[in-house]
Amino acid sequence: MTVFIFRRLIQAVIVLLATSVIVFLGVFAIGDPLEILLPGDATAAERAQVAASLNLDAPLPMQYLTFLGSALTGDFGNSFVFNRPALSVIFERLPATLELTTTALVLSLVIGLPLGLWAGTKPQTLVDESVMTGSILGFSLPNFWQGMMLVMIFSVWLGWLPSTGRGETGTILGIRTSFATWDGFTHLILPATNLALAQIALVIRMTRTGVQETMPLDFVKFARARGLSEGRILFVHVFKTILIPIVTVIGVEFGSLIAFAVVTETIFAWPGVGKLIIDSINALDRPVVVAYILVIVAMFIAINFLVDLLYSLLDPRIRGRA
């Protein structure tokens, strides 16, 4: 196990290093931050002054080495736009995104698993057909369009739910969250639903397929023969078996939910990192872009690691091998 963790760490460092080079070069290749940062009427003298103060007048390899040197001490540089440490700009917005994606993930499990089990145990019935047809809508309708429709229906026409921003936030255990107030909670419903729809469909389909594949297997027959109740067979034995692929996919999907919450965040003006990164790319705010991507990569690495650990909890055979 120690060797396994050690190897993972080495891999992580190499991936992070490679990513930083690629992103650094990428942002450099896109354009010149000065073109975006400076006001329309800046003079040549102002341009030179700004270039010098942001260290943009140094040759690119020097800029990278300067960045790498301070990054090793945990300093990813100041955002060109906000003049504040890039990491603190990111971590200021990350809770909002985590709150949104966690809620979406919980929604997708709470709604997707029961529906999938229900459809899986009643194959070829009206229930199965309706759930499966509904789930097709979930992942085939474009996320962006779904969001706009939610806003149109629930905010503009019905006026039930707010459509922009995070609303009033309160503090629970020192974390600023929308869960703390009713106003904040109502602000969370539409964006979380929007983000969850495709995930719900995915969970439903994986669960249904899992159930249908597992039910005819021998161990289910033996369990029945032993006189176990149908409920126990389904919720304990079958459920545990089908959970492994679902956990894998959900783990990876959680990472992409965070990385791609940007569409939802844009539609609902949710002040998360997704919106920050798009704005930063448009403004060529290199420190923020580089730091953000490194944070996301680190997060993916951590999630995959957790997924591997979860496997061994769910499946004793994997535990034995490790």
Place this chain on the structure above:
Amino acid sequence: MTSFKSAALAALLCGVAMPALAQDLTIGRSSEQSSIDPQFSRTGNNQMTSTMIFGRLVEFDANLQVSPGLAESWQNIDPTTWEIKLRSGVTFHDGSAFTADDVIFSLERADEVPNSPAPYTDQVSAVAGMEKVDDLTIRITTNAPAPTLMEDIGRVFIVSKAATEGRSSEDFMTPEVAVGTGPYKFVSWTPGETLELQAHDGFYGTAPEFKDVEVRFISNDAARVAALLSGAVDVIDAVPPTDVATVENSDGFSVFSTQSGRIIYLGLSMRADTAPGVAGADGQPLADNPFKDPRVRKAVSLMIDRQLIVDRILGGSGVPAGQLVPEVLGGHADDVIPDQPDLEQAKALLTEAGYPEGFSLTISSSNDRFPGDADLAQALGQMLTRGGLKVSGVQVFPYNVYSKAATAGEYGAFVFSLGSSTPTSGPSLQALLHSYDKEAGVGAFNRVRYSNAEFDSAIDTALQEFDEAKRIEMLQDATRLVFEDTPIVPLYWQVIHWGLKDGLAITAGLSEDTLPQEIRSAE
């Protein structure tokens, strides 16, 4: 599935009313400031926010015209010495009195804010020395005669010396440091989310109508419009031209439109003997760069139907342009009118210039800088083709890629824009059309590298003139002179829109600012 969820949600929320808005006024704004420190950056977004909280020596009205602000009056003692009388009885948000010390401190700090991406360096560059005569009088000496000194230093926001000294831009996140003399007090800013303001009771000017104001930052166009229509916000700015009709036709909402000072133009590169993307009609390289010939530039201008572009691509959100600045700005020459499409004359000019068969060119544009920029490039391509040129391609890029390449001179024919932020056309003319000279700091945006010695001296003398009426006349003459030569092909000035809940009215103009102090209940 979807319907099941909707039903569940509906059941869950039945009877839940929308939370009452605690604010008197909520504004949905498309752009966000990068700092509350009014001297950190002078981009439009930052200036807009600063205008709510901080005062300046002079006020700029919605059309950028100057009137006394924190300075009550000013006069030249000699060409390089100015005496400025400050307004008495002005207090900062924390109750302390505004004095000459605050002005001197602010002007000194203006070009010294660390890591500022857009410092106010140019605004204070003429200042050689400042002397406090008494608490409300300052004497400023300049390096050289500076007729526009008050416009320049007048753009710098005045901070409180006592509250700001020794503080960083980041410290402005607290109301104790972000202290100004403006109509609103800073309460809080949650980046990416909201800015909260409260009316300043001791404001020396007209008291704003709304006490508590919340500005929400909603950058996505569709989301901003939805926020207005759902009642989440009372006012939004930058209504996209395609949504103007939607807002206007919705019950309970109105649209306010005004011409902006931003001109959209087609640049024709005269940098070198060959322009990128330009070749003969047969595809062979040309001996000369055709854009160096004013007759060719004029011919291109005559091929373009500006009114058609405005009507069909912008849904009416534009005003055809024939020069740099619109008529409300000083220096606009009424007799310089936009070219009307005239293909015959264009053909005649091309023949005269030695291109009877035309030539081929590529048109470049951004695709996310202003509404319709990519469509505009397509339309220009069609119009130039109809005019007898061979358009071999139309290419569009995101602005962050496009701007660098355009400045580096990688495009032959390219669409660009320039906003006006000064009361007269002078600085824009100098930045866009003066011969490029990096050392002298002129022609900074002369991406086409147009050069005309006669115009250079005309604009230089105009900017040295102290008498304002005379200066404006000279700027008009310079405009006539230079547009005779078609240095760029002006296309149109943008028209911009605000969406308002019924019962509200806004005063806004060329500055494109959305200011809570300019919003009031309509009659």
